Amino acid sequence: MAALERLAERMDAAFRLPLIGTRIGWDGILGLLPGIGDAAAFGPAGYIIYRAMQMGAPRPVLARMAANAGVDAVVGTVPLIGDLLDIGLKANRRNVRLLRRHFERTGAL
Template sequence: MANTTRINSDPAAKLAGMIPFGKDPASVRQRVVAMERLLEGLFTIPGTNRRVGLDVILDIIPVGGGVIASAMGAWMVWEARNLGMSKTQMTRMFGNVGVDFLLGLIPFVGAVPDFFFRSNTRNLRIIRRHLDKHHPATATIDN
């Protein structure tokens, strides 16, 4: 009797299989880039070139959505700490997350400024700059 193979068409399972769990800088870079994409660039608004992610969508939920989005943004700062980034860089990153959280506290209207102030993209830029300087082997070419 032949063994059958199941093909998993679940996109979340496929994505989970692609995200590395290591502590090396290359794995951290991939995880942080994936989190930034989830929070800031999940899909494109039709007719525009602006990408929207979970961060803006969660701002529709009063207070709780902002807390969840800030916790996910703070995770990126925690990953930066694991990379050995300076306290100055981490303070800037926490400042970005804090501003994002304060903007998100405004019910419903808070999604509008959050649409333009992309704290997670700013934090990713800081992390990439650090990785490119201290771990140049992890650099990737973005399309």
């Protein structure tokens, strides 16, 4: 779980933008590269979902995680506006929180 949290943090909030104070991660930076950036950023998102499946997360949790990653991927394809919205969505952190919350409720953590 800790490794997934570190990955999500790197992808969604690794750096602080100096003038604004907003945190941005590699997902937002890669999203600036037309075409390949969003595809590259989807890899870690898919890995988080894959690990959740291996850890025994139920289908409703996995479906919600897939929806978060899907929205992030689709929104990221819109030039400029999509990149700005992509920075705000932080789907990887959201997905790891969903997974942690599920395991805390079930007592698995």
